[in-house]
Amino acid sequence: MKEHLWKEVFKGLRRSGRRIAATGCMLALSLSALSGCGGASPSRTSDKIKLGVTIYDQYDTFLSQYMECFTKELEADENVDVVVYNASQSQQTQNSQVKKMIEDGCDVICVNLVDRTDPSTVIDAARKADVPIVFFNRELVEGDISRWNRLFYVGADAVQSGILEGELAAATCLSDKSIDRNGDGKIQYIVLEGEAGHQDAIVRTEYSVDTLVQKGIEVDKLGYAIANWNRAQAQTKVASFIENYGDGIELIMSNNDDMALGAIDAYEAAGMIKSDWPAIFGIDGTTVGLEAVRDDKMTGTVYNDKEGQAEAMFKLAVTLARGGSIDELSDEYEITDGKYIRLSYEKITATNINKYLSR
Ligand code: BGC
């Protein structure tokens, strides 16, 4: 079991004598990670705190960049040690990781749930050991988060991301009549959806299209595909849409940047000239997503503030670990129901891309 868990730990970095068993880049296992969250740490002083993090999948582009931001926060604070585990898309693995982090004496654990509808084991273990949990990015349902007063959530407002994506697409359709390539007065579109059951996929799909319609765009839905946030899966799905519709797709609304990039890959692989591509919109503003906007391959995206969310999660975890309450952060963040911190999304197009590229 131990061996198994150790293998899940990302590369541990030793920086300035501190243990940081965390990095956004997925490097090979290093022995320094084996001290894990509190393992052998003889130098630990009483004011030093230990945080544990488990993410659902280290290969998720947004999450890996999120963890890079989190690691930066960490570097600024000498008195915090962190270990990061990859749950490899298994809730069972994640449950074991949480138990291990509790055994190892983590003061607070940050959990990016694999299955957002199945947090019971995590909650029960944390509650029994009186270790607060900060869930992030994959939101558990209200009935679960209200099961204990030391459960929190840091994320963003999914509804807002859908609305902003819809507004971006509507503005483009209204200002650029060439989007309606066949001139039938309607926009032929497809939607690329993230994981079924993920709050962001459900809500973004609904609100992006609703907003487009509310803004007065007549639409004609050609289809949708679930591509699980994944670039390669989106490429495969879009390739088959291209086979069916040729240059007849005028707009692609994607639930995230990686799938929008998969769509771009499909158009490039099909050898279609750019003027036959649809307008493509994403959400996230990952580095690769921003570059696609800069290079005029993606028309726009919506910034999912990974820096802000990672910072809020770090601050909340440290505050809780030092015995404080979420209310201490109320000057900086809007706190809902004493449990939620949600950061805002922002629209990104070619006109403001430089601001984001330089972050
Ligand atoms: C992001 C996706 C990511 C997902 C993972 C979403 O908020 O937009 O890119 O794959 O979270 O949970």
Ligand code: CA
């Ligand atoms: Ca049309």
